[in-house]
Amino acid sequence: MRTPFIAGNWKMNVTDKEALAFVDAVKDRVPSNEEVESAVCAQALSLKGMTEKAKETDLRIGAQNMHEEDHGAFTGEISAPTLTSIGIDLVIIGHSERREMFNDTDERVNRKLHAALAHGMTPIVCIGEKLEEREASRADEVVRKQLEQALQGVEAEQVKGCVFAYEPVWAIGTGKSSNPEEAGEMARTIRAYIRDQYGHSAAEATRIQYGGSVKPENIAEYLADEDIDGALVGGASIKVDSFLSLLEAAQ
Numbered sequence: 001m002r003t004p005f006i007a008g009n010w011k012m013n014v015t016d017k018e019a020l021a022f023v024d025a026v027k028d029r030v031p032s033n034e035e036v037e038s039a040v041c042a043q044a045l046s047l048k049g050m051t052e053k054a055k056e057t058d059l060r061i062g063a064q065n066m067h068e069e070d071h072g073a074f075t076g077e078i079s080a081p082t083l084t085s086i087g088i089d090l091v092i093i094g095h096s097e098r099r100e101m102f103n104d105t106d107e108r109v110n111r112k113l114h115a116a117l118a119h120g121m122t123p124i125v126c127i128g129e130k131l132e133e134r135e136a137s138r139a140d141e142v143v144r145k146q147l148e149q150a151l152q153g154v155e156a157e158q159v160k161g162c163v164f165a166y167e168p169v170w171a172i173g174t175g176k177s178s179n180p181e182e183a184g185e186m187a188r189t190i191r192a193y194i195r196d197q198y199g200h201s202a203a204e205a206t207r208i209q210y211g212g213s214v215k216p217e218n219i220a221e222y223l224a225d226e227d228i229d230g231a232l233v234g235g236a237s238i239k240v241d242s243f244l245s246l247l248e249a250a251q
């Protein structure tokens with residue numbers, strides 16, 4: 001039985017002051033990790049302060065991205081050793097916005113995934129098709145290829161600790177959520193791929209989130225599917241009440 005995992009991805013929408021106030025407001029109200037795991041992924045600047053406030057609570061703080069190298073001349077980037085040194089062990093990798101706007105190619109996603117695993121971090125690996133790919137009936141093929149490339153050289157034991165977020169690009173921030181049946185079918189495609197490549201126990205341990213216009217009103221429909229183990233939520237994770245409602249619906 002996989003514990004549901006609800007992660008907020010605030011993108012660039014929450015200031016440091018707001019981020020700290022959010023942690024203060026939710027930290028004693030999130031469910032226990034045995035029931036639902038909860039996390040928020042914030043801008044890098046806020047991570048240290050948030051982590052200090054969330055210490056000894058069941059709210060996990062994560063990064064939205066990191067560089068694949070441990071150090072070097074990469075102005076403006078943030079590394080896994082820097083993140084782990086302040087207690088961050090959760091990171092989103094390959095979000096479609098980064099794939100689209102910041103050159104996160106499949107190859108870089110793979111390198112970032114290796115870096116996260118090498119530093120003992122939990123990666124949330126984002127995969128998902130664009131609208132034209134779904135309309136051309138290529139969604140499965142696109143997602144399988146993203147998975148195959150992201151996981152090059154990753155061992156079965158490591159796959160167990162990965163979280164995969166299926167986020168159809170056309171459903172992100174648009175209010176047009178994927179219907180829960182289609183999202184469930186894709187979660188099964190992802191799990192079947194992992195079973196074929198890495199075996200039954202990796203497939204059973206891996207958690208698969210759905211992301212794309214998830215809200216308190218629709219999250220239960222996704223979580224009702226036995227292959228959807230949580231959600232990666234953008235807009236609806238920013239307000240305290242909305243975030244807590246998402247967690248409540250997952251309990």
Ligand SMILES: O=C[C@H](O)COP(=O)(O)O
Pocket residue numbers: 009095167171172173174175211212213214232233234235236
């Ligand atoms: O990472 C989260 C996704 O991009 C979904 O964003 P959204 O819930 O605002 O559609």
